[in-house]
Amino acid sequence: MNEPILITSRDNPLLKRLRLLSQDSMAYRKQGQVWLEGDHLCRAMLARGQRPTTAVFTERGWSDAADAMRVACEHRVLVSESLMAGVSGLESPAGMGFLWDLPTRPAPDPAASTVVLDRLQDAGNVGSILRSAAAMGFGQVLALKGTAGLWSPKVLRAGMGAHFALRLVEGLTLDDLRPLAVPMLVTSSHRGEFLHRSELPWPCAWVMGHEGQGVRPELEAMASRSVRITQPGGEESLNVAAAAAICLHASAAARALPL
Amino acid sequence: MNEPILITSRDNPLLKRLRLLSQDSMAYRKQGQVWLEGDHLCRAMLARGQRPTTAVFTERGWSDAADAMRVACEHRVLVSESLMAGVSGLESPAGMGFLWDLPTRPAPDPAASTVVLDRLQDAGNVGSILRSAAAMGFGQVLALKGTAGLWSPKVLRAGMGAHFALRLVEGLTLDDLRPLAVPMLVTSSHRGEFLHRSELPWPCAWVMGHEGQGVRPELEAMASRSVRITQPGGEESLNVAAAAAICLHASAAARALPL
Numbered sequence: 001m002n003e004p005i006l007i008t009s010r011d012n013p014l015l016k017r018l019r020l021l022s023q024d025s026m027a028y029r030k031q032g033q034v035w036l037e038g039d040h041l042c043r044a045m046l047a048r049g050q051r052p053t054t055a056v057f058t059e060r061g062w063s064d065a066a067d068a069m070r071v072a073c074e075h076r077v078l079v080s081e082s083l084m085a086g087v088s089g090l091e092s093p094a095g096m097g098f099l100w101d102l103p104t105r106p107a108p109d110p111a112a113s114t115v116v117l118d119r120l121q122d123a124g125n126v127g128s129i130l131r132s133a134a135a136m137g138f139g140q141v142l143a144l145k146g147t148a149g150l151w152s153p154k155v156l157r158a159g160m161g162a163h164f165a166l167r168l169v170e171g172l173t174l175d176d177l178r179p180l181a182v183p184m185l186v187t188s189s190h191r192g193e194f195l196h197r198s199e200l201p202w203p204c205a206w207v208m209g210h211e212g213q214g215v216r217p218e219l220e221a222m223a224s225r226s227v228r229i230t231q232p233g234g235e236e237s238l239n240v241a242a243a244a245a246i247c248l249h250a251s252a253a254a255r256a257l258p259l
Numbered sequence: 260m261n262e263p264i265l266i267t268s269r270d271n272p273l274l275k276r277l278r279l280l281s282q283d284s285m286a287y288r289k290q291g292q293v294w295l296e297g298d299h300l301c302r303a304m305l306a307r308g309q310r311p312t313t314a315v316f317t318e319r320g321w322s323d324a325a326d327a328m329r330v331a332c333e334h335r336v337l338v339s340e341s342l343m344a345g346v347s348g349l350e351s352p353a354g355m356g357f358l359w360d361l362p363t364r365p366a367p368d369p370a371a372s373t374v375v376l377d378r379l380q381d382a383g384n385v386g387s388i389l390r391s392a393a394a395m396g397f398g399q400v401l402a403l404k405g406t407a408g409l410w411s412p413k414v415l416r417a418g419m420g421a422h423f424a425l426r427l428v429e430g431l432t433l434d435d436l437r438p439l440a441v442p443m444l445v446t447s448s449h450r451g452e453f454l455h456r457s458e459l460p461w462p463c464a465w466v467m468g469h470e471g472q473g474v475r476p477e478l479e480a481m482a483s484r485s486v487r488i489t490q491p492g493g494e495e496s497l498n499v500a501a502a503a504a505i506c507l508h509a510s511a512a513a514r515a516l517p518l
Contacts (some may be wrong), residue, residue, distance in 0.1 A: 049412050054490040056317070085337070091388075096371060124383050127498075128498040128500065128501055131498055131501065132497055132498070132501050133492075134492045135490040135492045135493075135496075135497050136489075136490065136491065136492055137490075137491035137492040138492070143326050144303065158498070160496075162496075165492060194512075194515070195512075196508075196512030196515065196516065197472075197516075230395075230508070230512060230515050231394040231395065231511075232395065232396035232511050232514065232515065233392075233393045233394045233395055233397070233424060234394075237377075237394070238390060238391055238394050238504065239386075239387040239390050239391070239417070239419075239504075240499070241387065241500065241501060241504075242387055242390065242391045242500060242501065242503075242504035243504070244501075245498075245500075245501035245502070245504045245505050246504050246505055246508045249488065249505045251453075252490075252491050253453075253455030253489060255485065255491065256489050256491065257454070257455065257456075258453065
C-alpha cells in the first residue's frame, strides 16, 4: 500500500468537498457521498463490510488509529489539525474520517420490520429513532419527503452508526408505502388501545410523525391500528423520539416474551 | 391595569437582562430568573398557578395573545419585532415571553417517584427526559452536579412545559441522594434482569447516566436493582433519552396494568 499523501492547502479539491459535505446538510444528495467523522462512525461502516473511497487522518489520528482503520482503503491522506478543523462539523474535530460513496438507493422491502418517518424535522430526533430502530431489531427506515436528510451530518452523528445496520430509503411519497405488506401501526395521543395492553404483530411498520403536526391524516388512514401510549401525568405529548423508543421497544419485548 | 409600556432602546436594562438569559445557558443561576419564550411555555407556567414578573410582547404578539396571557402580570412591555429577535434564542422569535422569578430551590422529596440525572450533557436529552418524566407521572427530577442546567434555555425548550409539572432540584451530590426512600433502579447494557420481564416497584427512582460514561459506579452501587433493556438488534446502546422513555413508560404501564 502506498504512503499516505500529505495535503497542505485548504483549497485542495478533496478538502473543499469535505467542507461542503460537513457544512451543507443536503450536499450528500448531490454529491452522492458522505463524510464520516470520527472513529466510531467509521468503525460502524467497516463493520458492515463497507469501504471508504478516501481516509483522512491528522498526524495524531494516524498514530492513534487501529490498523483496520489505516488500511481501510488505498487512498489515504494526512492533514494538519487546523485543516481537519476546517472540514469538521464537530466541536472537537476528530483525528480521522472517511469519505464514502453512498450506495445506490435501495427499494423499500415490503416485508421488512419498518419505521416510517413522516416529515420529522429535528435531526437529533431522526438520529435517535434510527438508533432505537437498529437496537430493537427493525430492518428498515422509510422517510417520506420533508423528513430531515437521513445522511445529513447531524443525523449521522445522532445515529451513532445505526445507519449501517438499516435499509434506509428517503424522499418517499405515500404511494411508495402502499406495497408494504406488514401491518402499519400509528401512535395517537387520544385514540386506540393502550400500547401496554396490546398484542403487537411482528413484523410491523411503526409510523412516527412530524414534531408539531403528528402523522398526516391520509397516512393515519392507511394504518391498520392506532395505539396510544399511557401518559398518567397528563402532559400533552412525548417527544417523538421518546415515543418511538417506547413503541419499538414494545415490539422487541413482545417478540422476546414467548421465549 | 396600566397600559403596556413601550420599550424602544436595546440598551434598556430589561432587554439587557433578557439577552443575557437567552444567550448564557447558566445565567439563570446567578440572576434567579428565567426567560420563557413563546405561548406554549408561558401557558404551561400559568397553568401551574405561577405568575411572571414581566410580560413582553411584540405588537403582533399582543394582538394574538389570549386575555389570560395579557393580564398575567401588572408589568407589561411592548417591543418591536427586531428588539424581540435580539433577546430571543429561537430561530423564529416568538411574539411574547415571560420573565419569571425562579422559586427557592426545593429540597428533594425522599418519597417521590423520581428520575436521577447523573451528569447528562446534552440539553435536548435532558429536556426530553423531563418531558417523559412528567408524562409518565413521575414527581421529581434530581440532577447531580455536572448535568446540563435544568432551567437553561435549550432544556426549557426541549422540556415543552414539563418543568412546571415537576419538582426539580439540581447541583446535587451523591450524599444528597442517600435520604431517598424509594428503590433506586439503574439500567445496564449487560447486567440485571430484562426490563420487559421485571416487576417494577412504585414509587421508584430511575437513574440515567452520562451519554458516554453511563452511571458512575458509586451511584450504581447505591441502586437496589440493575435492569437491562432488550436490544435484539445488537447495537451497542440506545440514546439516553430513548432509554429513559422506555424505562419510565414501563413504570407507568406497570402501575396501570392492575386496573
